[in-house]
Amino acid sequence: MPEPFRTTRLVEFHDTDMAGIMHFASFFQYMESAEHELIRSIGFSVHEQVDGQTLSFPRVAAACEYHSPALSEDVLEIAVSLTRIGNKSLHYRFDFSDAGRQVATGQITSVCCRMEPGQPMVSVPLPEEVKEKLGQFLV
Amino acid sequence: MPEPFRTTRLVEFHDTDMAGIMHFASFFQYMESAEHELIRSIGFSVHEQVDGQTLSFPRVAAACEYHSPALSEDVLEIAVSLTRIGNKSLHYRFDFSDAGRQVATGQITSVCCRMEPGQPMVSVPLPEEVKEKLGQFLV
Amino acid sequence: MPEPFRTTRLVEFHDTDMAGIMHFASFFQYMESAEHELIRSIGFSVHEQVDGQTLSFPRVAAACEYHSPALSEDVLEIAVSLTRIGNKSLHYRFDFSDAGRQVATGQITSVCCRMEPGQPMVSVPLPEEVKEKLGQFLV
Amino acid sequence: MPEPFRTTRLVEFHDTDMAGIMHFASFFQYMESAEHELIRSIGFSVHEQVDGQTLSFPRVAAACEYHSPALSEDVLEIAVSLTRIGNKSLHYRFDFSDAGRQVATGQITSVCCRMEPGQPMVSVPLPEEVKEKLGQFLV
Numbered sequence: 406m407p408e409p410f411r412t413t414r415l416v417e418f419h420d421t422d423m424a425g426i427m428h429f430a431s432f433f434q435y436m437e438s439a440e441h442e443l444i445r446s447i448g449f450s451v452h453e454q455v456d457g458q459t460l461s462f463p464r465v466a467a468a469c470e471y472h473s474p475a476l477s478e479d480v481l482e483i484a485v486s487l488t489r490i491g492n493k494s495l496h497y498r499f500d501f502s503d504a505g506r507q508v509a510t511g512q513i514t515s516v517c518c519r520m521e522p523g524q525p526m527v528s529v530p531l532p533e534e535v536k537e538k539l540g541q542f543l544v
Numbered sequence: 545m546p547e548p549f550r551t552t553r554l555v556e557f558h559d560t561d562m563a564g565i566m567h568f569a570s571f572f573q574y575m576e577s578a579e580h581e582l583i584r585s586i587g588f589s590v591h592e593q594v595d596g597q598t599l600s601f602p603r604v605a606a607a608c609e610y611h612s613p614a615l616s617e618d619v620l621e622i623a624v625s626l627t628r629i630g631n632k633s634l635h636y637r638f639d640f641s642d643a644g645r646q647v648a649t650g651q652i653t654s655v656c657c658r659m660e661p662g663q664p665m666v667s668v669p670l671p672e673e674v675k676e677k678l679g680q681f682l683v
Numbered sequence: 684m685p686e687p688f689r690t691t692r693l694v695e696f697h698d699t700d701m702a703g704i705m706h707f708a709s710f711f712q713y714m715e716s717a718e719h720e721l722i723r724s725i726g727f728s729v730h731e732q733v734d735g736q737t738l739s740f741p742r743v744a745a746a747c748e749y750h751s752p753a754l755s756e757d758v759l760e761i762a763v764s765l766t767r768i769g770n771k772s773l774h775y776r777f778d779f780s781d782a783g784r785q786v787a788t789g790q791i792t793s794v795c796c797r798m799e800p801g802q803p804m805v806s807v808p809l810p811e812e813v814k815e816k817l818g819q820f821l822v
Numbered sequence: 823m824p825e826p827f828r829t830t831r832l833v834e835f836h837d838t839d840m841a842g843i844m845h846f847a848s849f850f851q852y853m854e855s856a857e858h859e860l861i862r863s864i865g866f867s868v869h870e871q872v873d874g875q876t877l878s879f880p881r882v883a884a885a886c887e888y889h890s891p892a893l894s895e896d897v898l899e900i901a902v903s904l905t906r907i908g909n910k911s912l913h914y915r916f917d918f919s920d921a922g923r924q925v926a927t928g929q930i931t932s933v934c935c936r937m938e939p940g941q942p943m944v945s946v947p948l949p950e951e952v953k954e955k956l957g958q959f960l961v
Contacts, residue, residue, distance in 0.1 A: 417712070417715075417716050417719075418715060418716075418719055418729055418730075418839060418840065419712045419715060419716075419839060419845050419847060421839050421840035422835060422836060422838050422839065422840070423591065423835065423838035423839070423840065423842045423843075423894055424591070424600050424602060424659065424665075425840045426602070426840075428836050429572065429576075429602075429603040429606055430569055430570075430572035430573050430576065430606075430836060431569075433568065433569035433572060434569050434695070434697045437568075437569065437695075437696060437697055438695050438696075438697070441695075441696060441756075445756070450756060451696055451755070452562065452563070452696075452755065461563050463563060463565070463568075463610070463613070464568040464610055465609065465610050466607070466608070466609045466610065467568055467569075467607065467608050467610075468605070468606065468607035468608070469605070469606050469607070470604065470605045471602070471603055471604050471605065471606075474602070474665070477729070477730065477840055478719075478723070478728060520563065522939035526563075526613070556851070556854075556855050556858075557700060557701065557854060557855075557858060557868055557869075558700060558706050558708060558851045558854060558855075560700050560701035561696060561697060561699050561700065561701070562696065562699035562700070562701065562703045562704075562755055564701045565701075567697050569697060573834070573836045576834075576835060576836060577834050577835075577836070580834075580835055580895075584895070589895060590835055590894070591835075591894065616701055616868070616869065617858075617862070617867060661800035701869065702869070702878050702880060702937065702943075704880070707850065707854075707880075707881040707884055708847055708848075708850035708851050708854065708884075709847075711846065711847035711850060712847050715846075715847065730840065730841070739841050741841060741843070741846075741888070741891070742846040742888055743887065743888050744885070744886070744887045744888065745846055745847075745885065745886050745888075746883070746884065746885035746886070747883070747884050747885070748882065748883045749880070749881055749882050749883065749884075752880070752943070798841065804841075804891070
């Protein structure tokens with residue numbers, strides 16, 4: 406049975422705005438932070454050296470729907486799932502909640518790319534080991 | 545003939561990341577910055593006092609598709625249109641390009657709300673004058 | 684014997700820049716985040732209601748010296764001390780290190796202010812209880 | 823007669839916080855943005871290729887004093903001077919004001935470094951041409 410990866414993030418004062426709530430753009434930073442924690446949890450890292458290549462995961466799409474405001478010092482629970490594992494792409498889903506209250510739902514699609522200094526990024530197949538290990542979060 | 549609102553933003557060094565490109569979350573800050581410039585261009589402001597009420601425009605949805613990387617000191621051209629003007633909501637579209645190269649396409653949906661200190665935000669109809677003036681950017 | 688408050692922060696990808704290191708301005712956000720954690724540890728909060736007043740702690744000065752770069756996913760240890768507790772002001776010191784390597788040293792001076800909606804902030808004496816509890820971190 | 827480099831920055835909504843004012847850490851981003859505009863004004867760039875070397879300017883120190891709050895959509899005037907041009911280091915001063923009202927005063931010290939992928943940064947002498955051209959802003 407696949408289960409989301411679960412983590413929490415406290416809403417920082419510097420992520421609020423003059424409307425008194427967490428700024429909408431900061432949710433994308435919290436999504437990425439949770440995504441990277443998931444990747445570390447399977448023993449990998451963003452900007453990983455694999456077989457002598459530096460891999461990175463630039464985004465091709467990101468989205469968020471906001472259901473209720475997040476306030477400074479709220480402790481947001483974030484559930485991260487994969488909705489699709491492609492040959493070169495990863496499709497994440499993020500559910501933000503606070504003690505049962507639904508706060509936001511987000512998506513990020515990233516593509517596995519080979520980085521070389523001074524060169525454009527080139528998309529490459531995901532390492533098999535990454536795909537296998539991420540399978541546990543595929544819903 | 546409706547025409548998008550056009551502005552430019554230089555990609556700041558602090559908006560790049562270690563992959564050497566503009567961070568995907570920063571596009572949402574640039575979208576908001578361009579949206580607010582559009583609102584100022586019709587003589588209004590975010591967090592406006594209208595008829596003794598403070599109005600604000602929290603977001604209910606935001607999305608971005610990334611077509612090609614933006615680099616530090618690129619001067620991004622941003623075309624902002626409204627794809628729908630609802631009774632209480634505004635649906636924006638943003639096209640980022642750099643000298644003809646398509647960089648990103650984004651959307652933001654915001655809702656007109658009345659703010660009172662210590663109270664939850666309450667959605668209210670858009671002022672008629674705002675709706676009328678925004679019509680020039682409706683595609 | 685006063686002892687610093689100790690916490691850790693992982694360097695987030697979005698806080699790096701194209702030079703491949705944590706951006707210098709992000710250290711100020713990490714300092715504030717650690718300062719607020721210290722304040723929560725003594726049972727208070729920034730933007731606290733005390734005796735019917737909303738208190739906040741705007742900054743009058745901030746500084747940082749950078750000794751060695753912080754990289755993405757470094758786990759920074761942050762030691763927070765108070766170097767002075769004034770009648771209305773708090774003087775913090777922050778030591779960032781990574782496994783014994785000195786990374787940065789920062790200072791923030793904040794002033795206790797009463798906030799009222801639509802009014803300028805007015806500095807007020809620190810609540811006695813806050814001063815007493817912060818004494819444990821005074822070096 | 824040396825004269826500061828003068829530019830302006832509008833305070834963006836996303837740089838405000840729940841206290842209703844521009845966040846103290848954002849001043850450092852605005853300083854850097856103005857510094858880079860100054861560097862472009864003399865025909866150079868951060869992350870410049872000079873004689874086949876990539877040069878960058880990491881910071882060794884940064885500081886800011888806050889005199890009065892900056893509000894959303896304030897247009898801050900920023901005067902940038904050099905207080906010292908060393909062999910390898912640049913010492914900047916920033917004066918933020920708004921229609922005569924003093925808002926903040928900042929300093930940044932940066933060091934000219936050679937960047938090579940995968941190598942630690944090495945400090946190197948400033949190119950003579952950069953030193954000469956920056957002389958016009960030395961107070």
